[in-house]
Amino acid sequence: MNAFDFSNKASDSSKNFHLEAFSFTFQFGLNIYFDDMDDLRDIIGDTEIEFWQVEGLREETYMDVKNFKDLELAIELIMEGHFQEDLDQFSLIVKEGYAPNLEAAQEWHEDNQFCEDMNDYDFGHYLMTEVSCIEIPEALQGYIDFEQYGKDAKINDFVTIGNYIYNNH
Structure with missing residues (x-):
């Protein structure tokens, strides 16, 4: 594929x-619009790109990904109906080292x-x-430190x- 077709x-x-x-290897940036992963593969072929940033135009979803597999999963999650909050949450889980x-x-x-999440x-x-x-009699509820327990x-x-x-087990 030549540059014009691309x-x-x-x-x-x-x-x-x-x-x-x-x-960064070639000091070159580009924007690619695509509908699905097959469409993207058809456009970029074997081109190796080091950092990715994807935005779902219709879903108004944005996500940074570090590799093609994460990009593919992010697209799948968006197509399954996950929203920005889900993607952010999954990214936090990775960042915290749980996945x-x-x-x-x-x-x-x-x-x-x-x-x-809720307060303690x-x-x-x-x-x-x-x-x-545990059913706590009303007379005893004032003696239980729910905050410390939480x-x-x-x-x-x-x-x-x-x-x-x-x-956390």
Whole structure:
């Protein structure tokens, strides 16, 4: 494919996704518009690009990815209906070291998600009354330190990442 053909294929802004890429090796940047991974592969062929930034034009979703596999997974997640918050959450899981890549982060999130993040008091109260189903007589409720219970649980058995609390086992 010559440069003119490449430019025509890559410049169709009516496509679903906008990919910004830059090759530090060749000091060259480009924008590629594509609808799906097959479309992208058809456009770029074997071109090796070092850093990726993808934006779903219709979904208004943005994500940094470090390799082609993460880009492919990000596109799949967007097509499955995941939103920016999901992609950000999966990226945080990778950043915190709980998963090596986005695919593993999605699986880890699904396997370990416990509840949405909440303050220590609410979390302690939730664990004791909703999860453990301990019925505390009203006369004793003022003597239970729900905040400390929630704080200890987050330290020992759970981890907070982004907007979620996860099992830490």
